Amino acid sequence: MHVLRSVAASAAARMNLSVDAIDDLRLSVDEACAELLKAVPSGSVLELSILRTGIDVEVVVSVDGDPGAWPPNGHERTLAWQVLSGLSDEVTFERSSSGPALRIRMHAVLEELGH
């Protein structure tokens, strides 16, 4: 988890995100990992991908295993969902080939002041 967090932060820095956005991303990855491992306690492999799509940065975190219901029932009332949606612009529950995944989309636009 620490590794994923660092990797995400490092990639985000290369994509020229602001420190605020990088920290939000770091917190999101923490939260997503915790949520996935709660859904699949037996999960052994966490995967992270991060890509730039136009003005957005998208991070997908996934774990291997069967979560049963995914998204979990009443997920919109969980703290994890609140935190994730508070930190990012969009959160989506997905399924990858190996198990549940969370896709986190963040705007990566700096509001540059002219100079």
Place this chain on the structure above:
Amino acid sequence: MSPHHDSSDAELFARLPDPAAREELLMRNKPLADYLSRRFAGRGEHAEDLAQVASMALLKSIDRFDPERGVQFSTFATVTIVGELKRHLRDRGWAVRVPRRLQELGLRVGKVVPELAQELGRAPTVPEIAKRTAMSEDDVLDAMEASQAYATDSLDAPVSEDDDRVPGDALGTEDTRLELMDGWASVAPALERLPAREKRILYLRFFEDRTQTEISEEIGISQMHVSRLLAQTLAFLREHVGGEIELP
């Protein structure tokens, strides 16, 4: 060391705005500050940092002591110094594991971030910070990361043992609105246990949707400190959710 006579302490306090009296009181009570700081050593924090914190706290207690209240100065000073040492260790819980070099890099980054934010009118990027501090981008990232390293148990102990409000943190009742939001309601008891400042940061970030930089300006602490407190608070809340949330 000169022997301790409360009578002459009283005389010194009576003379107090006088710098010589202040100095004398400081000298006399320095052994107490050193003793207390040693009791907190061995937790990874540098001994000289702790001694420094204890000395500052001693000065503070000399300036604030009111002999009229019938409390021994040593009692008053001990409470103040121990309080400051605890606060220091808590605020710098990260220092426990963070190597000196990273701490120093962290301080440099922490200093430059608000400057750049001011100049740019937005939160800076890592390349911008690297350029300004003449550090590599990797070092900037490491410093940011290190500043987020924290002891997750640090929130479990302290709450309400002392008043944690920071200056300017006029605690509004608005913070309680957090509990009314879906999701947050599930951790209401844990939210109750948060120090006022941490709760306020949560409120500003998640209810008012303010950025960390904005929050740092409002509360008067660094962006990195906001970042660390947020990470710490969210981890604390996660541990106290259990996950299943049923709203009434």
